[in-house]
């Protein structure tokens with residue numbers, strides 16, 4: 001792979017400039033912060049291209065990826081589109097010799113991840129996934145405390161998200177577009193879990209409750225599951241669970257609970273709680289998580305492309321949570337645990 005002399009030589013673009021969270025603007029700003037040069041924006045929605053022009057006056061705008069690839073010499077593209085488009089658009093860009101950062105989830109199936117990784121290797125270009133939450137303050141703090149031995153050996157990691165309410169009438173609630181209820185926030189939580197557990201994936205069992213909300217949504221039969229649940233068995237004897245739900249009435253759960261041989265560590269975005277034991281008493285320590293360091297993602301990408309610094313989020317790393325989600329989907333359909341191909 002040819003190295004760039006300096007970060008500003010790297011011309012960057014985004015595919016998808018959606019209004020939901022203004023992610024396109026966010027990516028371009030973080031890329032700029034890492035020294036790279038915003039050059040192009042693609043969106044099938046012309047109104048969003050107007051917004052991009054207001055945000056970055058003079059930036060190239062295109063209504064299709066094919067047109068952009070024909071006309072622009074942009075080097076690195078971030079794909080920020082609905083989940084079921086990631087693999088196809090990434091492979092199109094990789095085959096055109098461009099470096100690619102795909103938004104999470106990397107893709108929907110393991111086979112899609114394999115095809116994307118093969119395309120990056122064949123074309124000798126970089127492929128990564130925007131796992132910005134790898135640098136969330138909550139996981140940075142959790143890893144520091146857990147790795148210090150404060151809760152002993154990790155035995156179990158439980159991840160939980162959702163609440164009680166009808167899913168939105170939007171692509172995130174469509175099973176065929178999003179991949180299912182586990183894919184949006186679930187992929188972030190699995191990425192936390194894989195860091196905490198640090199062991200090989202052995203097998204995955206998935207469960208799904210469907211149909212409760214479907215009659216009340218625009219998607220009807222294509223509406224995401226009401227609840228998705230996955231249990232992951234790891235080689236070192238640890239197990240993890242992931243539950244994302246629209247039918248949970250208990251408001252008191254935190255996002256992640258890690259149970260160790262000497263205590264428990266609970267966290268959500270803003271706070272953490274550590275429960276340990278001294279004699280017969282339970283000792284409770286509570287605190288606020290430090291700020292997130294999302295800028296570190298594109299800093300690493302720029303250093304990889306200029307100096308050859310190893311990627312933190314390799315495509316093989318990004319494939320692991322997708323493999324779990326894919327196995328959970330298949331397992332829920334088949335009603336049995338499935339062995340992992342990628343450990």
Ligand SMILES: NC(=O)c1ccc[n+]([C@@H]2O[C@H](COP(=O)([O-])OP(=O)(O)OC[C@H]3O[C@@H](n4cnc5c(N)ncnc54)[C@H](O)[C@@H]3O)[C@@H](O)[C@H]2O)c1
Pocket residue numbers: 015016017018019020021022023024042043044045048064065079080081082083085103104105130132133184
């Ligand atoms: N990492 C994070 O913290 C984070 C936060 C929010 C969203 N996301 C991810 O970002 C991605 C997009 O989510 P969003 O909230 O921005 O969605 P969105 O619906 O707001 O935006 C998607 C945009 O993609 C455009 N688009 C769709 N197909 C296209 C195509 N073929 N070519 C060009 N443009 C196309 C749409 O017109 C729309 O403007 C998803 O993968 C989502 O999970 C990540």
